[in-house]
Amino acid sequence: MSGHDHSHESENLPPLEGAGGPALENLVLEEAIRELLIEKEVIEAREVERLLEVLQTRRPALGARLVTRIWTDPDFRKLALENGKAAAELELGINLVEAPEIIFLENTPKRHHLVVCTLCSCYPTYIMGPSPTWYRSKAFRARVVKEPRAVLAEFNTDLPEDVEIRVVDSTAEVRYLVVPVRPGGSEGMNREALARLVNRDSMIGAALADSP
Amino acid sequence: MEGRYQVGERVVVRSDTPKGYCRTPFYLRGRPGVVTGQLGPFLDPEKMGYGLPGLPKRFLYTVRFGQSGLWSDYDGPAGDTLIADIFEHWLDPGE
Amino acid sequence: MRSTHDLGGAPWDEMLDLEVNDVTPFARRVTALVEILRHPSKQVFVTDELRRAIESLPKNDYLTLTYYEKWIRAVKALVVEKGVLSQEEIDARVEEILRRREADKTG
Secondary structure, eight states, rough: OOOOOOHHHHHHHHHHHHSSSSOOHHOOOOHHHHHHHHHHSOOHHHHHHHHHHHHHOHHHHHHHHHHHHHHHHHHHHHHHHHHHHHHHHHHHEEEEEEEOEEEEEEOOOTTEEEEOOSSSSOOOHOOOOOOOGGGGGGHHHHHHTOOHHHHHTTTTTOTTTTTTEEEEESSSSEEEEEOOOTTTTTTTTTTTHHHHTTTTGGGGSSOOOOOO | OOSSOTOOOOOEEEOOOOSOOSSSSGGGOOOOOEEEEEEEEEEOOHHHHTTSSOSSOEEEEEEEHHHHHHHHOSSSSSOOOEEEEEEEEEEEOOO | OOOOTOOOOOOOOOOOSOOOOOOOOOHHHHHHHHHHHHTTTOSSSSSHHHHHHHSSSSSHHHHHHHHHHHHHHHHHHHHHHSSOOOOHHHHHHHHHHHHHHHHHOOO
């Protein structure tokens, strides 16, 4: 063994072909930059390890918890609509001081929000984890602002003409989380059961919450 | 810092074509909209993008656009809309 | 003129690929690196600089690289721009790692 950190070796080999994996040159570029930054003490290896663990904790389940509490707790809903970040910190017990602002967008039977970031791919990663690959695709970013209903149809999300589709282009400092309409038949369900109905795509606005 | 535009006011996005980094999408430039929210002052991304301190801060708004005002061939109901966050120095008063 | 990255409303007749998933271990490592470097305790760069660097990639790279590949290319540009690492030492280390991998494979 050389003196180099091989702890991620199994992950580094081989690049995934045609499955969204990086080319070898870019895989190795990350390794090279990381090694050099550690050697020069700009960063520490354990910082990277720690952050990789933190990243694993960011999942759509966090967003789903927020949605279900908004559905079921009027005081929390009020706080969430006034100060999204404070509400998220309260419910999830996490520190979002480094995170951008969060705004919750409530869908209603007459208005459906659908979020995109046409300029890059802004997404509420702190409470949702990494965005789905399609969200970052050029096709989604190019098309959804102009033909939202055609894009929604690809998710099998068909909304009547009298529902206003409101596309939300997340252009600047705010990250948006959609609160889907609470599905019929979910009355009396507890928060844990409700949270299982809140799929990731429903919090982007590409889908509806699941039916019980 | 106070915002120049109030909620409900009509605005038009400027048609500038800056050479460098900015956060105003091309498809919204020159388009009329209505302010629906005041998000407050933020460090100026156009300066932050180049490692500068981002001052003076810029006031940020949520602006709503009618889809039929964005695309002449919009294929959907007249009530469909789009919102985006636009900085004050990118907005002019609307009619 | 519309910039390459400024995609909203650009003519695009391709359907969405809802199956592909690029959130690989590589993607997580790149994300971790970016979050560490832009944390206020280090602030090697800020988010707007990362975006600017991504938008400044050659057009063909912007259109063909995957999202996290663009990120690592932009990180490279920024650490060089900031004088944290030099282009030469990065290139040399890339070569070294490639040789190491080759040796691991054959040895």
